[in-house]
Amino acid sequence: MEVRLRRVYEPVSSDDGKRILVDRVWPRGLSKDKARLDEWEKDVAPSTELRKWYGHDVDRFDEFTRRYEDELDEPERAAALDRMRESAGQGPVTLLTATKDIDHSQAAVLAARLRGASGGG
Template sequence: MTNHRTGHHAPHAARRSARPAVACRRIYEDASPSDGVRVLVDRVWPRGMRKEEAHVDEWLKDVAPSTELRRWYGHEPSRFPEFRRRYLAELGEPDRRRAAEHLRDLAGHGELTLLTATRDLGHSQAAVLAEWLKENP
């Protein structure tokens, strides 16, 4: 397989065995060359962010938590363990599963940065996804 950014060829099995390099950042932060592929993982486009300024390679709405789960969670840190459990269960649904596997493929090719508008990155779906990607290379 060929990395679309570097043009280097990496054997499929060798690349898959390594832990993917996945980072989480707020979309409002300036882009960095070390970000690699930048994927927005929110269902809703971030307030006040112009698409031209976002430097997003992909907007993967299908990997985001359901509206019902997002509203229930309300970014309340005390609810995060249950949010994480429910969100991981949602990732088993066909559309979300395909989207998550697409992220896994991207991570297998190089640096991947998951973007979100959430202020608390440690308690966000991006953090859950990054952990899932690292545990399921």
């Protein structure tokens, strides 16, 4: 299963495969045409409460990952994750986020989950 991570602001690459935005909020200053998304799976994004608590504080990433993993077991998020897993089974998938630090983002946690691991990375 080939799952990649990229910032949504980066240029589209020919090897992106299916491009899926995994943020709950639309990326600031980006038009839908320029984003060139195949899907926007906002249902898989962390809750607003968790996102605000985390605030992209790297020192909180391990706890964020633990809490987000719990959220991913909730029915709505689990269904969105299943859709993404199905897409990834059909070819390369690139998870997109507006976050600057991709390695410490929900996209990294999702990629690990899709690849069959637990936690970020």
